Amino acid sequence: MNRQKLQRVLVTSASSVLAIIVALVICAVILLITGKDPVKAYSTLFGAAGETKVLQGMFNRATPLMISAAAVAIGFKMNLFNIGVEGQMRVALLSTAVIGGAVNLPAPLHIAFCFVVAMATGALWSGIAGWLKVKRNVNEVISTIMLNFIALSVVAWSFDTFFRLDKEGESTSLLVKTKDLPRSAWFPDLVDRRLNGMLIVAIVILILFWVLVWKTKFGFQLRASGANSGAARATGVNPKRMIFISMLISGALAGLVGMRALMGDVHAYQNNLAEQQGFNGIAVALLGRNHPVGIFFSALLFGFLGEASGRLQLEDIPKEIVTIMTGIIVLAVVIINEAVKRWDDRRIQRRAAAMVEAVS
Amino acid sequence: MSEQAQARGDFAVELRGITKTFPGVIANHDVNLSVRPGTIHAIVGENGAGKSTLMKTLYGMHQPDEGSITVDGVTRTFRSPTDAIAAGIGMVHQHFMLADNLTITENIILGNEPVTSRGRIDFAAAHARIGALMSTLGVDFDLDAPVSSLGVGQRQRVEILKVLYRGARILILDEPTAVLVPQEVIELFVTLKRLVAEGATVIFISHKLDEVLANCDEITVIRQGTTVAHTSPRETDRRGLAELMVGGDLPDPSGRDTHVRDSVLLEVAAIDVAGTAVGSKLALDQVSLRVRSGEIVGIAGVEGNGQFELCEAILGLVPTVRGSVSMDGRDISHTPTRERINAGLSYIPFDRHREGLLLDAPLWENTFLGREDNRRLTSGLFTRRRAIEADSRAIIDRFGVRTPSEQVPAFALSGGNQQKLVVGREMASDPKVLLAAHPTRGVDVGAQAAIWDELRHARDNGLGVLLVSADLEELIGLSDTILVMYDGRITAQLDPAEATPEMLGTYMTGEVQGARS
Numbered sequence: 001m002n003r004q005k006l007q008r009v010l011v012t013s014a015s016s017v018l019a020i021i022v023a024l025v026i027c028a029v030i031l032l033i034t035g036k037d038p039v040k041a042y043s044t045l046f047g048a049a050g051e052t053k054v055l056q057g058m059f060n061r062a063t064p065l066m067i068s069a070a071a072v073a074i075g076f077k078m079n080l081f082n083i084g085v086e087g088q089m090r091v092a093l094l095s096t097a098v099i100g101g102a103v104n105l106p107a108p109l110h111i112a113f114c115f116v117v118a119m120a121t122g123a124l125w126s127g128i129a130g131w132l133k134v135k136r137n138v139n140e141v142i143s144t145i146m147l148n149f150i151a152l153s154v155v156a157w158s159f160d161t162f163f164r165l166d167k168e169g170e171s172t173s174l175l176v177k178t179k180d181l182p183r184s185a186w187f188p189d190l191v192d193r194r195l196n197g198m199l200i201v202a203i204v205i206l207i208l209f210w211v212l213v214w215k216t217k218f219g220f221q222l223r224a225s226g227a228n229s230g231a232a233r234a235t236g237v238n239p240k241r242m243i244f245i246s247m248l249i250s251g252a253l254a255g256l257v258g259m260r261a262l263m264g265d266v267h268a269y270q271n272n273l274a275e276q277q278g279f280n281g282i283a284v285a286l287l288g289r290n291h292p293v294g295i296f297f298s299a300l301l302f303g304f305l306g307e308a309s310g311r312l313q314l315e316d317i318p319k320e321i322v323t324i325m326t327g328i329i330v331l332a333v334v335i336i337n338e339a340v341k342r343w344d345d346r347r348i349q350r351r352a353a354a355m356v357e358a359v360s
Numbered sequence: 361m362s363e364q365a366q367a368r369g370d371f372a373v374e375l376r377g378i379t380k381t382f383p384g385v386i387a388n389h390d391v392n393l394s395v396r397p398g399t400i401h402a403i404v405g406e407n408g409a410g411k412s413t414l415m416k417t418l419y420g421m422h423q424p425d426e427g428s429i430t431v432d433g434v435t436r437t438f439r440s441p442t443d444a445i446a447a448g449i450g451m452v453h454q455h456f457m458l459a460d461n462l463t464i465t466e467n468i469i470l471g472n473e474p475v476t477s478r479g480r481i482d483f484a485a486a487h488a489r490i491g492a493l494m495s496t497l498g499v500d501f502d503l504d505a506p507v508s509s510l511g512v513g514q515r516q517r518v519e520i521l522k523v524l525y526r527g528a529r530i531l532i533l534d535e536p537t538a539v540l541v542p543q544e545v546i547e548l549f550v551t552l553k554r555l556v557a558e559g560a561t562v563i564f565i566s567h568k569l570d571e572v573l574a575n576c577d578e579i580t581v582i583r584q585g586t587t588v589a590h591t592s593p594r595e596t597d598r599r600g601l602a603e604l605m606v607g608g609d610l611p612d613p614s615g616r617d618t619h620v621r622d623s624v625l626l627e628v629a630a631i632d633v634a635g636t637a638v639g640s641k642l643a644l645d646q647v648s649l650r651v652r653s654g655e656i657v658g659i660a661g662v663e664g665n666g667q668f669e670l671c672e673a674i675l676g677l678v679p680t681v682r683g684s685v686s687m688d689g690r691d692i693s694h695t696p697t698r699e700r701i702n703a704g705l706s707y708i709p710f711d712r713h714r715e716g717l718l719l720d721a722p723l724w725e726n727t728f729l730g731r732e733d734n735r736r737l738t739s740g741l742f743t744r745r746r747a748i749e750a751d752s753r754a755i756i757d758r759f760g761v762r763t764p765s766e767q768v769p770a771f772a773l774s775g776g777n778q779q780k781l782v783v784g785r786e787m788a789s790d791p792k793v794l795l796a797a798h799p800t801r802g803v804d805v806g807a808q809a810a811i812w813d814e815l816r817h818a819r820d821n822g823l824g825v826l827l828v829s830a831d832l833e834e835l836i837g838l839s840d841t842i843l844v845m846y847d848g849r850i851t852a853q854l855d856p857a858e859a860t861p862e863m864l865g866t867y868m869t870g871e872v873q874g875a876r877s
Contacts, residue, residue, distance in 0.1 A: 004767055216741050217732045224729055227718040233677065234707060234715045235730030236698030345771065352772035355764035 015340040016287050016294065019333035020301070027325045031317070041317045048308040056194040062303030063260045064274060066202040066295060068281025070209045071253035073290035075140075077213055078246040079226040080133075084144025085254040086278030087151030088125045092118040092255035093262055094155045097178045097269035098163055100185050110184040114263060115256065122255020123248045125151060130247030134240040140247070159269065177270035187263040196264035202299075205253065206292040222246060254278060283330045289337070302326060371430070372397035372530055372561040373418065373449075378427035380413055387413040389586045391427070395530075395578075400552055400562045402572040405582035406605055406805060411565045414582065415532050418563075419451045420444035431530070450528025452519045454535045460508040464501050465490060468522045493524050498554050512662070513544035517551065530561045537571060538830075541662050542865030549575045569601050581605055606805050620840055621653040624689070625824035626674070626793045631683030633669045633848075642681070643669040645848045651793060651824040656815070658839030658856070659828045660864045666848040667828045668710060671795045674826070675707055676700050688792055702733050704792035708783055708799050710828075712775075716782040719771040723763060724752035726770050727785045734789065751788070759784035760810055776807035783811050787818060794818070797828040812838065832861040846870040 028038035048054045068085050075082035100114040129147055132138035163178045188197045213219040225232040225242040233239050258274035266273060284302055288294030309322035371394045378391040388410045395401040405411045417424050420438030428435050431447045438444045441451070458467050465486055474482040474489075487503055494500060499517050507515060516536060523531055533552075537545045549571070552562050566572050572579060573593045581589040581604045589604045596604075626649075633644035644666050651657045659667055672678040674685055676697040684693040692700050701707075709715035717726055728748045731737060737748050752766040759780045763773055770778060783799060799815065800808040815838065819825055829835045835842055836856045844852040844867040852867045 004765075215743060215745075217738055217743055218741065220725070220728065220732060220743055223721075224718055224725075227721055228714075230715045231709075231718060231729060234675070234709055236676075236696060236701055345769075348769060349772045352764055352768050 011340065011344050012289055012291070013294070015336040016289060016298070016333055018336050018340075019287065019329050022332040022336070023325050023328040026328050027321055030324065031321065036317050040315060041312060041321065044311050044315050044317070045305075045308050045322075048311050049304065053194065054304070054307050056191055057307035058300060058304040059199050060195055060260070060303070061306050062299040063196065063199045063202045064257045064277040065280055065284045065299035065302055067205055067253055068257040068278050069284035069288060069295040069299060070205055070281075070292070071250045071257065071278075072281050072285040073288070073295060074209065074213070074222075074246055074253065075250045076285060076290045077219075077226050078222050078242060079229070080243060080246060080250070081141050082126065082129070082144055082247065082250045082254075083141055083282065084126060084129055084147050084151075084278075085250070085257065085281050086276070087144070087148035088122040088251045088254035089257040089274060089278040090155050091125045091151045092121040093258040093273055094159055094163070094178075094269050095121040096255075096259070097181065097262060100263075101179050101181045101268075104182055105184060107184040110182065111187060111263065114181075114185050115259070118255035118259055119252035120255070122253070123251040126247050126251025126254060127244070130244045130251075133247070134244050156271065159271070163269070165268075177266070177268040179268065181263065181267045185263060186267055187259065189264070196260055198260035198264050201256070201259075203296070205256070206296055210292040257281065280326075283326060286330055286337075287333050371395060372432060373563070374430040375414075375418065376428045376430070378414065378417055378424045378429075380417055380422065380424045387585055388417065388424070391582070391585075391587050393580055393587060394590070395561060395563060397432075397561050398556055398559055399577040400556055400564055400575060402564045402566060402576035402579045403582060404566055404569065404572055404579060404601065404605060406567060409582045409605070410585040411567075411582055412534060413585075415451070415534055415563070415565060418444070419449060419532060445526055445528065448527060448529040449532065450523030450526060450530070451532045452516065452523055452534065452536060454538060456515050456519055458507045458515055458518060461506055463504050463506055464510075464518055464521075465503040467507050467518060468525050470522075472526055490521060490525065493521055496554065496558055497521065497524075497551050499551065512539050513547060516540070516544075516548065520551065520555075524555075524560075529559070530563065531555070532563045532565070534565050535567075536564070537566065537568060539663070541869045542862055543869055545571055567605070569598050569605075573598060573601065619820075620655040621822065623653045624650050625653050625687065626651040626826065627686045628670075628674065629684045629686070631673055631685065632681040633666075633673050633678055634681055641848070643848050644673060644680075646683070647845075647848070647850055648683075649826075649843060649850065651826055653822045653824055654819055655840045656819055656825040656827050656838050658835040658842040659826065659845055660832065660835055660842055660854075660868055661828075661845035662868050663830060665845045665868075667797070667845055669848070670845070671707065671710070671797055671826075671828065674795060675705065698733070701730060704790075706786040706789065706791035706794045708786050708794065708796045710797040712778055712782050717770045717778060720769055722767050722769055723756065723761075723773075723781060724749045724766040726781060727752040727755050727766075727788070729785070731785070731789055755781070755784040755788050759787075759814070776803035779803045780807055780810065783814060787814060791823065793824045793826070795826045795828075798830060799827070800829075800831065800834060832864050835864070836861070844868060 024042070031038040031041055068089070071085050072082055096114050096118045099117045100110070103110070103113065105113055125147060129140050129143040132143045133140050159178070164176055165179055166176060189195060190197050190199065213223065221232065221237045222242055225237055225239050229239045257277050261274040262269065280302060284295060284298045288296070288298035305322045305326060309319040312319045312321065373393065373395040375391060375393040378388055380388040391414055393414070403411050403414065416422055418429065420441045420443050423439070429438065430436070431449065436443070436447055438447070459470070462470070465483065468490055469486045474485040476482045490503060497517065497520065501514070501518070507518060510518065520531065536548060540548060556562055564572070564576060576593065578590070578592050579601065580587055581591070581601070583605060628647060628649045630646050630648050631644055632642050632646060635641055635643045647666070647670060649657060659670070661667055669678060673680050676692070676695060680693060684691055686692060687700065687703060687705060692703070713719065718729065728737060728743070737744055737751060749766055755761070756763060756766060761773070761777050761780045761784065763777060770781070773781065779800070779802070786794060796815065800811050803811070815825060827835065827839060836859050839856045842854045842856050842859055842864070843850050844854065844864065846868065847870060851870065854864070854867070
């Protein structure tokens with residue numbers, strides 16, 4: 001790696017690291033105000049990093065976050081803000097639970113079939129927003145928020161009306177859920193009951209994301225359209241087509257977000273399954289600067305905080321402090337990104353001018 | 361002390377030793393300017409010489425690092441334009457700051473509304489005051505008409521009224537004639553002379569020497585960020601002034617010993633393009649033209665008369681309602697843009713920032729843009745980073761783009777270098793037909809000469825060029841044929857050997873619609 005590139009990496013990660021530090025400081029102040037000891041809180045929280053169980057949980061929790069952050073990031077690359085990952089995920093969860101549960105296939109095929117169903121449903125739902133944007137110029141932020149509400153309601157209603165097991169009289173269990181997926185559709189664990197193999201899928205998705213966005217013609221055109229749609233259009237890249245396609249890819253990825261919970265854990269649909277994992281992907285993508293490596297580490301951080309937060313309660317510190325922390329991280333990263341970018345732009349401009357002077 | 365006393369007596373505006381630096385760039389260095397009250401004082405200099413920076417300093421849009429500003433004998437510090445306005449300075453921007461759907465009155469009083477005792481806007485008072493200002497200027501507007509109903513020259517008059525309404529006695533006009541046709545320029549100067557006769561002072565920024573020499577009382581020349589001469593039309597002529605501006609010999613666009621070949625490379629046959637608004641008239645109405653191999657066809661016209669739509673239609677970015685476009689004998693009317701580009705069509709866009717560059721992306725991505733189907737730069741679905749970077753370095757070298765490397769983001773380059781990069785990219789794929797819109801707009805003399813050389817060289821090798829330009833000398837100097845566009849139609853065809861800027865001007869306003877010769 002040459003010096004210029006190293007500098008770029010450092011500058012890019014600096015704002016994320018800074019944001020995390022800012023969040024830690026602010027949360028320490030909040031803890032102090034509420035009469036808790038921040039040193040104890042943080043040593044309890046980060047002390048948990050030594051435990052294998054916590055680390056396994058971290059990877060487990062990070063898995064869906066990596067996928068949902070990739071879904072959000074591909075939108076960001078095209079200047080689209082897909083807030084609808086949560087809704088797309090939810091629609092995909094129920095459809096996969098129902099359709100995937102209704103067929104019988106050999107294990108690898110069954111898993112692949114479930115993935116296809118999940119991706120197709122996710123893409124179908126995000127495609128509505130994409131279509132509205134392309135045909136009617138409806139802002140995707142508005143439409144995906146609205147489609148989230150619709151998804152939640154429609155899924156809850158149809159689950160309640162058609163797919164609840166206890167309604168069919170087959171179950172007397174208090175757990176309200178759909179019929180279990182056949183075993184052939186269960187995604188295997190890496191570490192039995194502690195770490196699911198979907199982690200590998202998530203990492204492969206991040207690698208494919210990197211290749212697609214930075215190594216292919218399509219990825220270049222996508223980034224060019226996002227950076228300056230006027231310039232891309234003048235070279236014959238159809239911006240509407242790019243919007244629609246990136247919305248579809250984003251939705252397809254969103255469809256996979258819940259699969260760790262569905263295929264690797266619960267093996268049936270129930271309300272609140274994988275809840276919030278679509279929304280949390282937005283935070284992970286922001287902190288990870290829409291880059292696969294950044295997303296990977298950000299997802300691990302959020303996964304770790306989520307997993308370790310339970311420990312705080314043992315020390316009589318509310319675990320909600322972790323929720324506050326993640327919120328502050330997101331706010332801080334947005335602000336600091338902008339500040340760092342301005343500083344860096346000026347630095348680059350100055351250096352370029354100075355080098356040109358020196359040459360002439 | 362005596363110096364101060366002199367300033368108080370003699371000058372409306374006096375700048376001493378103004379220096380202003382931006383990161384890595386010295387925009388102004390030791391600038392000195394003395395403007396007598398009741399005169400039209402021209403500031404001339406090339407694009408990028410630092411005229412606008414200087415005027416922004418005087419208007420309080422930024423603060424100088426060094427130097428003093430004296431207005432009517434009082435030394436002042438302007439923290440914002442508000443301070444400058446309070447000192448009686450007004451600025452008429454190059455790009456008008458008017459709200460289209462408000463009336464003339466509303467635009468003029470916006471932000472300075474007179475109010476009645478009951479807290480409502482006092483339109484009667486506003487009308488009275490504007491009426492008085494209009495008679496000073498010698499103009500007459502229906503004050504309740506929306507600004508959208510006005511032409512460019514009239515809008516500029518409204519801008520001037522707006523500035524006067526705020527009590528300005530010293531007016532800065534930033535390249536006011538850039539958007540006007542020659543007849544409107546004459547009207548503008550009539551207005552300005554009336555103002556000066558009433559005791560106002562006008563600072564007139566321009567790089568058009570003829571109008572400066574004909575209309576201004578005194579001239580200050582800026583070159584490379586510093587004031588190099590103070591003169592007047594009595595003491596100098598066009599040649600002398602130009603050499604002061606450039607600091608040497610002038611580049612010359614001419615070079616007409618061409619051999620236009622027979623083969624027609626681009627043929628536009630009677631195309632119509634719909635206007636953007638529903639029910640509006642056609643943006644292009646029965647436009648036909650031909651560009652042959654080795655030929656430069658110039659398009660003259662005031663901006664917004666269909667030049668942009670013409671380029672977009674040839675590129676296939678807007679649909680044509682009727683007519684056809686063919687390239688190299690093949691009808692491409694229904695061919696997608698990308699295929700037209702791959703078949704040898706290139707485009708230097710009107711606005712390099714809006715349509716030409718990815719400003720945040722490195723130069724190698726910028727030179728790759730639009731060339732994703734180039735076999736050398738890609739393999740199958742994948743891009744070949746090393747080949748793209750090497751290709752980018754080759755373009756940078758060949759076109760003399762001044763940059764440390766191809767890894768620098770495009771925003772870090774000066775405007776002239778950005779333009780050279782765009783021109784280089786468009787020429788790199790050895791096009792058959794080049795649509796060149798304002799290829800040298802906003803670039804320095806060196807870059808201008810380099811771009812002209814490249815265009816001529818490519819033309820001699822058989823390139824067909826459609827040249828859209830607002831620089832009439834560039835048009836006359838480079839073109840083999842000049843077509844005038846007015847109101848979406850081609851209204852005249854002229855021989856550049858006989859055309860003069862004044863003559864083009866009369867055609868461009870639509871007053872004369874010469875039959876196509």
